Amino acid sequence: MAPDLRVDDAAAPRLDIGTGYLAAPHTGRFFGSTFVTTYELRRGLTARDEEYLRQAIDESRKCVPSATSYRVGAVVVTRSGACFAGHTHETSPTHHAEQEAVKKALAAGAELRGAAMYSSMEPCSQRSSEPESCSAMMLRLGFARAVFAAYEPDCFVQCRGALDLRLGGVEVRAVPAMAGEVLRINSHLRGE
Ligand SMILES: [Zn+2]
Numbered sequence: 001m002a003p004d005l006r007v008d009d010a011a012a013p014r015l016d017i018g019t020g021y022l023a024a025p026h027t028g029r030f031f032g033s034t035f036v037t038t039y040e041l042r043r044g045l046t047a048r049d050e051e052y053l054r055q056a057i058d059e060s061r062k063c064v065p066s067a068t069s070y071r072v073g074a075v076v077v078t079r080s081g082a083c084f085a086g087h088t089h090e091t092s093p094t095h096h097a098e099q100e101a102v103k104k105a106l107a108a109g110a111e112l113r114g115a116a117m118y119s120s121m122e123p124c125s126q127r128s129s130e131p132e133s134c135s136a137m138m139l140r141l142g143f144a145r146a147v148f149a150a151y152e153p154d155c156f157v158q159c160r161g162a163l164d165l166r167l168g169g170v171e172v173r174a175v176p177a178m179a180g181e182v183l184r185i186n187s188h189l190r191g192e
Pocket of ligand 1: 133135
């Protein structure tokens with residue numbers, strides 16, 4: 001009988017994930033009884049990626065701490081290089097950072113097909129206050145890339161935004177080296 005192996009065991013059969021990814025799993029989490037492993041892109045972040053992600057994190061500091069929401073910042077960068085920043089609840093008590101940035105881009109007539117979204121935290125996959133999640137919105141508008149610092153903690157719902165975006169064909173890049181700062185900005189939700 002075959003040994004009982006978890007997907008993230010080094011000895012387990014490898015999925016065919018293409019050559020663009022590191023062979024070793026980047027993170028793994030349980031979604032109910034399913035264990036999901038994510039893989040990191042082999043290619044490094046560009047200096048420009050870091051700069052936009054830094055801008056998104058700085059944007060998140062503008063959010064007023066609230067017991068019912070994360071403090072998140074987002075920057076949309078179009079293929080032509082136009083930038084639009086937003087933060088949680090900037091213009092509406094139900095808007096997320098990604099929505100705020102997209103709203104500004106659409107108001108300016110920007111083309112969002114092929115654009116990149118830089119978020120301080122993983123774009124959401126499920127929400128109670130509005131019908132469309134940020135990851136669903138990004139898929140609908142044709143975003144090509146998503147770069148974020150911290151995976152969403154399980155304070156409110158179990159987020160599968162990064163997974164949904166990947167499954168939808170978006171290139172997703174998490175930057176764990178910048179996650180600690182984002183979690184500190186959100187320490188109001190962890191009883192600290
Ligand atoms: Zn969201």
